[in-house]
Amino acid sequence: MLRTGDRTTWLSLVSLFPPTYKNRPNGLRPDLMQMLVDMKPKFLRFPGGNYLEGNTFKDRFPWKETLGPLEDRPGHQGTWGYRSTDGLGMMEFLLWCEDMGAKPLLGLFAGYVLNKDYIKAGPELEGFVQDALDQIEYVVGDAKRTKWGARRAKDGHPEPFPLEYVEIGNEDWFDESGSYEGRFVQFYDAVKKKYPKLKVISSTGGKDYGGAKFPITKRRPDLWDEHYYSEAWDMMGMATQYDNYDRKGPKVFVGEWAAHDTKAPWEAGPEAGPTPNMKCTLGDAAFMTGMERNSDVVEMSCYAPLLVNANPGGRQWSLNLIGYDALNTFGSPSYYAQKMFAENLGDRTVALNLADVPTQSKGDKTLPGIFASATRDTKTGTLYVKLVNALPSAQEVAFDLKGANVAPSGTMTTLHHDDLKAMNSLEEPTKIAPKTARVENLGSSFRQTLPAQSVTVLKLEAKK
Structure with a gap:
């Protein structure tokens, strides 16, 4: 807000950028990006977990509204108590992956929001299925033959991005109605019909606490997503988690995991953390040895959350891999453990x-x-x-x-x-x-x- 004399002017967008990684317009901080690049990531999941769903249908991630000039993006209410400008939109995410040498893992909104509202499988869900197909087309569609491929080209990237995985929803085991399997089938069939080479991940059906409550039996997902937030001692006990998994079943995507100290990160509050201590790191590293030993089953994994504003009042979650403020960054001990694992890896x-x-x-x-x-x-x-x-x-x-x-x-x-x-x-x-x-x-x-x-x-x- 600016006051000039007797007049008040409200500004809807203020964007001040220092130099960015690879000098991308509306790009990312070089220090944060370098820390991510040093981890040698193979993929980046976006738009992530609860941010995908939103608390209500109007608050879900509106990918089409995140395209184009910043001043034309209306933004939306985020899940964690703040409003998102959507300055980091769909194209910025794809360029983020490209600049890291990673591939996108695309989360598709699947008709469920965090206030437990949902749309049953059937005709009413079809619009959301089509929106997901449009989103995939924006990532991989031909720039001359498809509507959304042409839009991607208009946004500055004629070449398709290398998409291999999509996930249907996020933590849909919160939907206690049990509607997810029907919704998953509708999305799965549509995606496989148009993009048969894409690997489709289900957000339930695994052996984690939530996923096990709602098995997937009507289709065979390529992978299922398992989430583990456990005390460091229990995380060490999970080092053998995958030793006896069925080698003939779906592969596993450990899409969210982190060891905590005495309190879970959603209970510890913003005063704790903001990153894991050495005790957590030992739990994380022990679990990683188990995932590495069983990489014939665990196809992918990623720690969560990845980044945190370390300033007081800037966070809601007590465990995050990398901390930062306006000028500086730091990696947690768990960050360095993951970097050590990534830098020393055979085939x-x-x-x-x-x-x-x-x-x-x-x-x-x-x-x-x-x-x-x-x-x-x-x-x-x-x-x-x-x-x-x-x-x-x-x-x-x-x-x-x-x-x-x-x-x-x-x-x-x-x-x-x-x-x-x-x-x-x-x-x-x-x-x-x-x-x-x-x-x-x-x-x-x-x-x-x-x-x-x-x-x-x-x-x-x-x-x-």
Whole structure:
């Protein structure tokens, strides 16, 4: 609002941008984008979870209204108590993916909103199905032969984007009426008819708490989406979650997951966090070893939420991967654990066996104290071994590598802190950060000590 003399002028849009990543008009902050690029992401899910649905039908993500000049976008009421300008619209999301070298995972509104209103499968749902098909066409449609492909070209991107996955709705197990399967079938059939190569994800049917309540039996989704927000101890227990999954069933998309300390992020309040501490990181990393070991079942996964305004009053959720304010950014310890996993990844999993592992106990439950996974780069022969020592003392590990021809020198990257409550912040952005050192005297058999309460990656190159 501007006051000039006796006149008052209201401004509907004020947009001030410093330099952006790759100098995109209406683009993204270089510091935040670089942190994301450094994670080597393969996909980005948009428009995400509850933001897709909205609290009411008029508050759902209005993708068509997010196209074109900023001043023509009306915006809409967001889910978390604030209004969205929709300055980050459909095209900006697609360019975000492109600039990161990632592919979009498109969430499609499926006829359910968070005030528990929904539209049953049938003629009344058909308009929303068509809107979803239009949205897909905007992403992949031919610029000369399709209406929405032509609109994409008009918006500055003639070439289609590389879409492979769409998800029907989000957490539709909140719809206690059980209408989701009927709605899913209607969307699934329409999408597969027009785009048979797209992989369709269901938001229920998995083995998480909500998904298991509403199985999908009338169609076979390509993947189902499972969400896990668990206390760090329970997240460690889930390191074996996928060991016994049916290899003939749908693949798994772990679309939201995060370990918390003593209180769930929706209960802890905005005063907590805003990012995970070292205790949470150990739970996250243990769970990641399980997903990596079972990557024949877990096709995709992503931590949530990804970004948080760390200023007081700027958040509603106590756990987020990356924090920022107007000028600065920082990664949580869990961010660095994920970065370590992404930077040290082969193209084949390697079977491993943990013997004589020390344990940890809580109440009447006992868990391993060490968790591990391994992959191999088939082109170079490099082995990547990830280990999580959740115990309060250092642990010496004896390695026996069957059939491996390991060079005598390698690297060891470690993320560690003695205080489980420690976390990074705007003031101390790298209080907990990985450190890499050379390790010597490696071979088919060797010993290595893991620091207490640590995440470690061993990079073992093949002998030349």
